[in-house]
Amino acid sequence: xxxxxxxxxxxxxxxxxxxxxxxxxxxxxxxxxxxxxxxxxxxxxxxxxxxxxxxxxxxxxxxxxxxxxxxxxxxxxxxxxxxxxxxxxxxxxxxxxxxxxxxxxxxxxxxxxxxxxxxxxxxxxxxxxxxxxxxxxxxxxxxxxxxxxxxxxxxxxxxxxxxxxxxxxxxxxxxxxxxxxxxxxxxxxxxxxxxxxxxxxxxxxxxxxxxxxxxxxxxxxxxxxxxxxxxxxxxxxxxxxxxxxxxxxxxxxxxxxxxxxxxxxxxxxxxxxxxxxxxxxxxxxxxxxxxxxxxxxxxxxxxxxxxxxxxxxxxxxxxxxxxxxxxxxxxxxxxxxxxxxxxxxxxxxxxxxxxxxxxxxxxxxxxxxxxxxxxxxxxxx
Amino acid sequence: xxxxxxxxxxxxxxxxxxxxxxxxxxxxxxxxxxxxxxxxxxxxxxxxxxxxxxxxxxxxxxxxxxxxxxxxxxxxxxxxxxxxxxxxxxxxxxxxxxxxxxxxxxxxxxxxxxxxxxxxxxxxxxxxxxxxxxxxxxxxxxxxxxxxxxxxxxxxxxxxxxxxxxxxxxxxxxxxxxxxxx
Numbered sequence: 001x002x003x004x005x006x007x008x009x010x011x012x013x014x015x016x017x018x019x020x021x022x023x024x025x026x027x028x029x030x031x032x033x034x035x036x037x038x039x040x041x042x043x044x045x046x047x048x049x050x051x052x053x054x055x056x057x058x059x060x061x062x063x064x065x066x067x068x069x070x071x072x073x074x075x076x077x078x079x080x081x082x083x084x085x086x087x088x089x090x091x092x093x094x095x096x097x098x099x100x101x102x103x104x105x106x107x108x109x110x111x112x113x114x115x116x117x118x119x120x121x122x123x124x125x126x127x128x129x130x131x132x133x134x135x136x137x138x139x140x141x142x143x144x145x146x147x148x149x150x151x152x153x154x155x156x157x158x159x160x161x162x163x164x165x166x167x168x169x170x171x172x173x174x175x176x177x178x179x180x181x182x183x184x185x186x187x188x189x190x191x192x193x194x195x196x197x198x199x200x201x202x203x204x205x206x207x208x209x210x211x212x213x214x215x216x217x218x219x220x221x222x223x224x225x226x227x228x229x230x231x232x233x234x235x236x237x238x239x240x241x242x243x244x245x246x247x248x249x250x251x252x253x254x255x256x257x258x259x260x261x262x263x264x265x266x267x268x269x270x271x272x273x274x275x276x277x278x279x280x281x282x283x284x285x286x287x288x289x290x291x292x293x294x295x296x297x298x299x300x301x302x303x304x305x306x307x308x309x310x311x312x313x314x315x316x317x318x319x320x321x322x323x324x325x326x327x328x329x330x331x332x333x334x335x336x337x338x339x340x341x342x343x344x345x346x347x348x349x350x351x352x353x354x355x356x357x358x359x360x361x362x363x364x365x366x367x368x369x370x371x372x373x374x375x376x377x378x379x380x381x
Numbered sequence: 382x383x384x385x386x387x388x389x390x391x392x393x394x395x396x397x398x399x400x401x402x403x404x405x406x407x408x409x410x411x412x413x414x415x416x417x418x419x420x421x422x423x424x425x426x427x428x429x430x431x432x433x434x435x436x437x438x439x440x441x442x443x444x445x446x447x448x449x450x451x452x453x454x455x456x457x458x459x460x461x462x463x464x465x466x467x468x469x470x471x472x473x474x475x476x477x478x479x480x481x482x483x484x485x486x487x488x489x490x491x492x493x494x495x496x497x498x499x500x501x502x503x504x505x506x507x508x509x510x511x512x513x514x515x516x517x518x519x520x521x522x523x524x525x526x527x528x529x530x531x532x533x534x535x536x537x538x539x540x541x542x543x544x545x546x547x548x549x550x551x552x553x554x555x556x557x558x559x560x561x562x563x
Contacts, residue, residue, distance in 0.1 A: 009408040009420070175447050180404060180420040182411035287447055294445035367448045 006185045010175040012150040017042035019154030026052035027070035027077040029063035035174040036108040039080035040253040048135045060085035064092040071103045071322040074221030078107035082158045094133030100165035111365045120365030121174035124338040138260040141169040141222045141315040143285040147181040159194035175287035210237040217261035263336040270321045279305025284335045285311040297375035335360045392434040392466045394460030397512035403435025409535035416460045432462040454524045496559045511551035518555025
């Protein structure tokens with residue numbers, strides 16, 4: 001990696017780290033874990049050069065705790081891990097969702113459960129990203145399928161987290177994290193960066209969680225002139241516990257959901273490849289989507305009308321987009337490196353349609369190959 | 382070799398610089414030769430001395446193959462790596478071996494190029510450590526998948542400052558030596 005050139009041959013993890021820096025991340029709290037460690041390595045090398053801070057903490061829990069603290073103090077912050085570390089981060093992740101602290105958590109997925117297959121790829125944390133932490137909550141999770149997209153979607157993750165005051169999860173995988181490809185890094189002028197909304201009222205009038213009509217309260221930097229309270233309990237507009245007030249609890253939970261659901265147009269992100277006239281729609285994301293794209297091209301060469309519906313935003317799940325794409329198709333084939341975690345989302349999105357739903361799933365640490373997908377496509381014709 | 386994805390596997394024992402060679406090959410093709418390359422490597426429990434491998438896919442078009450399926454070119458710098466990784470090589474694969482390290486090569490339809498890679502590094506260049514650079518030069522000759530000029534540019538950009546000359550000399554020596562066999 002050469003930090004001077006804009007055309008480089010980089011790993012997905014390296015591109016992710018450079019994307020974070022380009023997006024304005026200036027604090028990284030980390031703990032090494034394969035296959036995510038290269039992200040911490042790049043951050044450790046690059047952040048000090050630009051006035052940022054890298055800290056390797058004693059564990060995964062402390063690292064996300066520090067990320068939340070850095071963000072409350074006004075710094076864009078990120079951590080990166082893999083399955084076992086992602087499990088450890090769930091409690092603090094829920095805290096950040098609840099008290100609306102922007103941050104990015106990268107999970108470069110490897111085979112599980114538990115420490116599982118440390119060096120091998122998987123997509124088996126998709127449901128954990130959605131529901132790993134307890135309680136009713138929304139989440140945003142993005143999935144890159146190339147080295148360039150590791151950069152782009154990390155920028156987007158930072159932006160969405162700042163815009164909506166919510167942790168955003170980048171669900172990469174061991175293949176995309178480690179593969180090297182040529183990447184043209186965008187210039188600063190080509191990037192759109194989002195900063196969190198700041199209060200405009202005087203410090204004495206600031207209520208940290210008062211809704212201004214957008215469900216995204218302005219956020220002051222803790223430790224500066226705006227003094228406020230944050231609690232993990234259900235809280236009122238002043239940020240103090242409101243643990244027996246049903247109306248406030250109702251308003252709070254609905255507000256957390258509303259800020260995501262009412263802005264789906266900004267958040268939803270799918271990529272359609274040869275899907276317009278497709279009779280067979282493959283649904284895939286991450287490294288599996290690369291194999292799927294290749295399989296679609298193989299099928300097209302044989303005159304089979306296949307297409308790819310690729311999830312760039314996995315959560316919230318783009319039900320409407322999938323329904324629109326699937327409606328004219330005869331078959332939908334879900335391809336994932338897990339035991340079929342998104343199956344129920346696909347069925348929910350296509351409920352009542354004539355389209356038949358199929359799955360190609362594998363959870364043994366091996367990438368699903370283009371040939372495997374092509375064989376299934378042929379079997380559907 | 383055109384209009385196809387070429388799958389290249391480099392292997393040897395940990396410490397020979399196999400992974401770096403894979404990265405340089407990918408950089409040579411995609412940054413200096415105007416073609417496409419993806420590179421990946423095994424992150425198994427291999428330690429120094431164990432079998433190590435790096436893989437590169439090369440094409441004139443965008444590549445969606447993120448895992449090697451059937452190597453078209455296979456380089457082995459140790460018997461252990463040969464035995465472990467030769468199995469799925471294409472039946473017409475070009476196989477480059479260092480005869481000092483790989484002594485048992487069962488007969489097959491694959492074309493085998495015994496290039497004295499470690500000997501060239503040791504005797505012609507005077508530094509065993511450049512074995513991976515000699516190997517890259519040999520691979521460029523035998524496969525034609527990367528131009529020698531592009532390869533040299535990638536090597537010069539990658540190696541530590543002050544070592545360019547000896548590394549480039551190693552690449553050229555591997556290239557010239559293997560060329561006599563092609």
